[in-house]
Each structure stands twice: as structure tokens, then as C-alpha cells.
Amino acid sequence: MPRLNEGQAHPTAIGQRYRSGITFLQWGPQAVPPPGESNTATGGHGTETEIVKAGIVTVCGKPNAGKSTLLNRVIGQKLSITSPKPQSTRDRVVGIHTRGDVQMVIFDTPGLLLPKYALQRAMRANAIKAIEDADIIVYLVDPNDGSAPSLEKAADLDRTPRAPVLTVFNKMDLLSDAQRANLLDDTPDAVFVSARTGDGVDELFATVAARLPESPFLYPDDELSTQPVRFFVTELIRETALEQLSDEVPYSVACEIEEFRETGTPVYIRAVLFVERESQKGILIGDRGSRIREIGKASRVKIEALVEAKVYLDLHVKVLPNWRKNVHALQRFGFRNPDGDGKR
Ligand code: GDP
Numbered sequence: 001m002p003r004l005n006e007g008q009a010h011p012t013a014i015g016q017r018y019r020s021g022i023t024f025l026q027w028g029p030q031a032v033p034p035p036g037e038s039n040t041a042t043g044g045h046g047t048e049t050e051i052v053k054a055g056i057v058t059v060c061g062k063p064n065a066g067k068s069t070l071l072n073r074v075i076g077q078k079l080s081i082t083s084p085k086p087q088s089t090r091d092r093v094v095g096i097h098t099r100g101d102v103q104m105v106i107f108d109t110p111g112l113l114l115p116k117y118a119l120q121r122a123m124r125a126n127a128i129k130a131i132e133d134a135d136i137i138v139y140l141v142d143p144n145d146g147s148a149p150s151l152e153k154a155a156d157l158d159r160t161p162r163a164p165v166l167t168v169f170n171k172m173d174l175l176s177d178a179q180r181a182n183l184l185d186d187t188p189d190a191v192f193v194s195a196r197t198g199d200g201v202d203e204l205f206a207t208v209a210a211r212l213p214e215s216p217f218l219y220p221d222d223e224l225s226t227q228p229v230r231f232f233v234t235e236l237i238r239e240t241a242l243e244q245l246s247d248e249v250p251y252s253v254a255c256e257i258e259e260f261r262e263t264g265t266p267v268y269i270r271a272v273l274f275v276e277r278e279s280q281k282g283i284l285i286g287d288r289g290s291r292i293r294e295i296g297k298a299s300r301v302k303i304e305a306l307v308e309a310k311v312y313l314d315l316h317v318k319v320l321p322n323w324r325k326n327v328h329a330l331q332r333f334g335f336r337n338p339d340g341d342g343k344r
């Protein structure tokens with residue numbers, strides 16, 4: 001059975017589940033383990049003397065703090081897309097980390113910012129909802145931004161979150177001892193990590209685990225996420241577009257799967273990249289199709305690693321005018337809280 005011990009996710013966890021045809025559990029009340037499938041059955045936990053803990057750990061913070069890098073580090077596998085460009089994460093991404101008697105359902109969230117249009121409002125609403133759902137909040141701060149404002153201030157919340165907030169400074173690989181001491185003066189309880197190198201992540205795990213509620217596991221212990229493979233495929237294609245495009249174009253890109261045929265070899269995936277204007281379409285396609293070909297090639301390599309099978313990726317480009325300002329378009333792209341106003 002794939003395990004997630006010592007921060008090393010079983011490298012084939014998704015591929016095995018994918019090939020064996022097991023669809024991921026969906027988040028919601030129905031996700032509670034079915035009767036008879038107790039923790040004893042899934043992992044040998046839950047005996048009378050052991051304390052089993054489980055809960056939702058929401059990672060939130062400003063854009064570019066390293067939230068998605070941290071999720072991937074804890075899970076030990078690339079689940080959430082990362083980028084030096086801000087606002088790469090648009091929807092909540094779920095990673096499940098089970099180690100020993102502790103299960104963390106980790107919510108990676110879009111960066112907190114003041115929204116200007118429908119997409120950003122949906123992004124903010126997703127982050128706020130994840131903060132409300134949390135048992136523990138990991139408030140991740142990039143120390144290059146200076147000392148941390150309170151989460152309430154950073155997120156413009158109108159009330160204190162229900163769950164305890166742990167302030168975590170990321171990117172400690174870039175900090176001198178003196179800088180670290182200064183930050184600790186301001187925030188004595190802060191934890192320091194480097195999501196990039198993994199330093200401090202075990203300590204963070206222990207600190208979070210200590211504060212999780214006693215609870216049976218919420219998911220089987222080999223489950224990696226609650227979101228379907230298709231979602232991760234669209235994210236990987238979007239990440240590749242973020243890598244290969246500059247300026248404003250990548251922010252206007254959305255990805256949709258039109259067909260996903262997994263019976264044959266290779267797996268056939270037809271996906272569409274949507275942009276907002278004809279001029280962006282031209283940039284995305286490139287000179288005689290060179291750009292879209294490159295994006296397709298690089299995306300295919302990532303998708304093959306995810307599903308552990310050969311993939312034929314049939315990638316198209318379409319225009320959906322001003323989709324970022326359109327609630328119906330957000331609905332179509334599967335956003336949670338598409339008409340979120342970002343207020344509580
Ligand atoms: P998010 O917007 O908060 O999800 O941030 P990302 O995870 O996408 O990371 C933003 C940028 O910060 C990327 O270029 C990451 O490689 C970088 N980054 C993340 N964690 C660290 C870290 O611990 N150290 C350093 N030096 N860079 C990091």
C-alpha cells in the first residue's frame with residue numbers, strides 16, 4: 001500500500017490509483033469513511049490506547065509566500081503548481097498527508113489580496129472559506145516582505161478566525177541569523193521553514209500535529225488528494241503556460257479538458273487553453289504553432305509522470321472574451337465559490 005512516511009510520498013501513489021481505476025474521494029459529507037472501514041482497517045490505528053489525530057490544516061498567506069511549494073514538500077509529490085509569478089494558485093488544492101497516527105488534510109489556497117474582478121473575488125472567497133473550514137491555520141509569510149502583519153489584517157478579515165493561527169516564516173534559506181532574531185522579537189511563537197530545502201518542515205509537522213483534534217482519519221491512509229486527476233492535469237498545463245509565457249498573457253489562461261480517454265494506449269487527452277483576446281491567442285500559438293507545441297510537449301511530460309502512462313495530449317487554443325470577469329465562465333471552469341464576494 002502506498003505510504004507517505006518520512007515526508008516521502010510513494011512516488012506512484014497517484015499513478016497506481018489512476019491505473020486501478022479508483023477515483024479520488026470527493027470532499028464533502030459523503031467522504032466520511034464508509035461503515036466498517038474504520039482506521040483499524042485502513043492503517044491499524046485507532047486502538048483503545050492510541051491517540052489518533054486528524055483535521056484540516058489550511059495554508060494561507062500573501063501571493064508568492066511559498067504555500068504551494070510547502071504543500072508539495074509535505075506531501076512529497078508535486079500536487080500544487082508553483083511559480084515565481086504571483087497568483088498561480090486559483091482554487092483550493094487539497095493534499096492529504098498521513099504519518100503514524102496523524103492525518104492532515106492540507107488546504108493550499110490562493111494568495112490573499114484585494115480582489116478587483118470576478119476571478120480574484122472567487123480566489124479570495126476560496127481562501128476565506130478554507131480559513132473558515134480549518135482546524136489549524138498555517139499563516140505563511142515571506143520574510144522578505146518584512147515582519148508579519150496579523151492574518152486578520154493581511155486577509156482583511158472582519159472577525160478572528162475560529163481555528164488557532166500559527167505564523168510560519170518561509171524561505172529561511174535566505175535569512176541571516178540576525179534577520180531571524182529580529183523576526184522572533186516581533187513574533188516570538190513563529191516557526192521557521194524552508195519549503196524549498198525542507199528545513200524545519202518536520203518541526204512544523206510536529207507543532208501542527210500537537211494542535212490537531214483527536215479524530216479518526218478522514219480518508220484512507222494512502223489517499224493523496226480529494227480532487228480528481230483531471231483537475232491536476234489542467235493545473236499542470238496551466239503551470240507550463242505560466243512558465244513559457246511572459247507579461248500578462250499567463251494570467252488570462254484557463255484550461256479545460258474536453259476529452260479524457262483512458263481505455264487505450266496512449267491515454268488520449270484533448271484540452272483547450274482559453275485566453276481572453278485574439279492577440280493573446282496569437283502569442284500562445286506562436287510562430288507557425290511553435291509555442292503551443294512546446295507547451296504541449298512540456299505539459300505531456302508532466303502529465304505522464306502524474307498518471308504513469310504514455311499520454312497523447314491534443315492541445316487547442318480558444319478565445320473566451322474577458323472570461324476572468326465573468327461568473328458563468330468561472331462556473332464552467334469548475335471554480336468553487338465562482339460568485340464569491342470575498343466577504344464573510
Ligand atoms: P504561493 O503563491 O504562496 O503558492 O508560492 P509558490 O509556492 O508558488 O512559490 C513562490 C515562489 O517562491 C517560487 O518561485 C518558489 O520557488 C519560491 N519559494 C517557495 N518556497 C521557498 C523557500 O523556502 N526558499 C526560497 N528561496 N524560495 C522559495
Ligand code: MG
Pocket residue numbers: 067068069081082088089109110111
Ligand atoms: Mg500557490
